[in-house]
Amino acid sequence: MSNEKIQAELAKYEASVEKAIARFPEREHLPEKRLYTPIDIKDTDYADEISFPGVYPYTRGVQPTMYRGRFWTMRMYAGFSTAEESNKRYRMLIENGATGLSCAFDLPTQIGYDSTDPISEGEVGKVGVAIDSLADMETLFDQIDLGKVSTSMTINAPASVLLAMYIAVAEKQGVPADQLRGTIQNDILKEYAARGTYIFPPRPSMRLITNIFEYCSKNVPKWNTISISGYHIREAGSTAAQEIAFTIADGIAYCEAAIKAGLKIDDFAGRLSFFWNAHNNVLEEVAKFRASRRIWAKVMKERFHAQNDKSMKLRFHTQTAGSMLTAQQPNNNIVRVALQTAAAVMGGTQSLHTNSRDEALALPTQESVTIALRTQQIVAYESGLADVIDPLAGSYYVESMTNSIEAEAWDYIKKIDDLGGAVAAIEKGYIQKEIQDSAYKWQMDVESGARTIVGVNKFQMEEEPPKGLLKVDEAVGERQKAKVEAMKAKRDNEAVKAALADLKKACQDENENLMPHILAAVKTYATLGEICNVMREVFGEYEAHVSL
Amino acid sequence: MDIAEELLKGNRLALSRAITAIENEYDEATDIMKKLYPHTGHAYVLGITGPPGAGKSTLSDKIAREYRAQGKTVGIIAVDPTSPFTGGAILGDRIRMNGLTLDEGVFIRSMGTRGSLGGLSHKTADAVKAMDAFGKDIIIVETVGVGQSEVDIVKAADTTMVVLIPGMGDDIQAIKAGILEIGDLYCINKSDLDGADKLVREINMMLDLDSLMTDWRPPITKVVASQNEGIAELLGTVDKHRTYIEGNGELAKRRTKRTRDEMLDILSSNIGSYIKSKIVDSGRLDGYVEQIKQHKTDPYTVIGEVMGEMLK
């Protein structure tokens, strides 16, 4: 059928259904259009915009074979309490078929405080495992071969310190650094914009990040040095287009910082990875994943003139949306997570964490974690969604939405460029404000009933309070404090002092790469807090920009 | 508790409650102020104003720290606009001063402009007096320099500082014109941004054209508040201004004028509410309005009658 013919038929169709389509107030946020046709993608050139998997602009995926080669890495984010407890959970996950580890650290660790610091009180071991020194890291990976497993660490402001500890543990296991595989999150910009676990101001933070890029490109070449994260931006309330736009703007800022520090784009860009959220609207999410690959490929090619294909491939980890889990009727969350998993898989993710049904209530129990992992396995082995590559390509709706999300994201990226880049936009509070406005709108839509959340504002029912939630032992903090004290009594405190003094000097010299100095310090069993305090002294601390 | 008595003994909660009484116009506020008044007049009041986004709160934070380092105690009153639509407000200045919260020598109070713009300057002035009686050496009053009433607030300060930042484009022209005559000092914040020197030149040009200029020419100081750069120098200019107005009698003149303005302000506000309560509560107002609407009489005649009756 010619486009003219389709257009004419479409007009007839629209006229015929105009009166027949019910108008639900709660569906106001849906796209105005109800039917997509070839006309919606008539300007989309297959070769330029879609193409083949593994071929620029990678809309259909970064690998030629995708899941016909191998499935995504089923990587469950876990960690709580002490290193011993978390080590047990990791080994359980590996026995159950998880193919990668993902470490959650507690908040004091994420913000560079020791468990013994007064500010850590009540927080030790709560949202992740407490790591105070190399000793804890040795326990955490006890009997886990770091040469075989790939490990993702959700650590940002003190990423350099935790990476150094990981390298040091591997060294003790006899695994050379160039064999290590894994990822550190290391994305400070989204901490300022959305997640809140920052320590230092932007400038020294960007320096630490580029130091890691440089060090790893020479010494830990298989390591993903950053996971540029939209996940938390989305959790904070952004839209799908904002999620990828703000994150790619952050990615641009990291590349510019690294180039300014003297690195060449193709030396580090291949080790950059991304981290996306899988939200409830399945098809919108698939379009978002596809659009993100296309935008990044264009950014790398046209803006940074990357030559290496690897630099242009946006590889990403996905986590299902924590903010979409409901405390009401928590078993419904299993279904939500299954749909989100479907979106991530049809969107071509490289690895996936699935949330557990009880996470709106507490940390997940072992049983809930198992269901979440099984969800991935069912999608992989039973659903057929992984049988062909990019199964939704060619859908008028999905291709058209991929285009429109891409266009919306470019508008934001341009706006951020005009403000002077992501760092300046965050310092001006622009990105935070955009996210907050979207979050507020979402909440008001839920409260007015314009947006339905099953079990929350519709289909509610009386429920028994949930039973069997995981409780972190409140004595964990005391136990961990005692461990730190005992460790400090045993170590060579003179060596610690010397290493910290050396680190301080290195911090003061902007041209010095800090990684070797941090590695030397962790090997003396200097604590995370001691190391971060040295850096706080030299770098200062970030003061948040808040505008409501 | 006897709020005034406790306040004078140094009870922080009493100071806080006194300001609430002033803000909410509780009946006891008048009694509190009567008891506090003899203990006022010691603090030096620094007004800080400027357009939104000029970094006033960060600047107040750094200024307060500098005064603390000099051993002085500090009170801060941060005024933020109330939404005219909802009557609510986000009072967000405090967030930039979190580091001062636990310093016992500092007391920070956020205030919303609320509806009655007329009464605001008078309420702020009373809050300043409460902090003064409490024993604060320096009181900083910080407000967005956009509306007349907010300008009135800072005009009540001993020294008024106008904060500007580079690169605000044409918007700043109007603001500059509006607040030019009230600045005893100018502070260019975020002066590491492009355009700082241009802004200094522009202000100098305007000062050159100011025909009312006395022999005090407002100094212009460049700072980067977030980096704590230039703060000591800025306070040097505050001290210089203070010495200047103390020496030539200007401070005494300003305070006399302020007392006079306050007297008239309170008087007219009290008379106003007295008359209003008389004619509104008795329902007479509705009657008048109806008659005026029907053109049986006019507002001027009615007011003449009411005034004659009330003030005889």
Next chain:
Amino acid sequence: MEKKIRVLVAKPGLDGHDRGAKVVARALRDAGFEVIYTGLRQTPEQIAEAALQEDVNVVAMSILSGAHGHLFPKVVDLLHKNGMNDVLIIGGGVIPEGDIPALKEAGVAEVFTPGTPTGDVVKFINEHVKL
């Protein structure tokens, strides 16, 4: 007289998830309250002192890290020590049902868990604060 309900919205502890706190702060403003937002990582001491200086009627705290059992009672305690016995203290965040009785026992008037409409918070404050 122009009375306004004043609310301190605070994030005690170290978690950076302030989506809820910010949405609530805005909703309270839109309900006509004066809202003082303290930002992240406030210690119980800072929260209690800010509440005192601002003479708020309500202290609303949000925690998603699981540290509520330790931090909420500490803030209540410090507020009482400051002589603020009449301030309404409410909490929100990821807080298991089973922990709520102990928090109420400690002096937290109400705990709002995920999915609560902001309108419920406004209503609760209006019903429990007398000016």
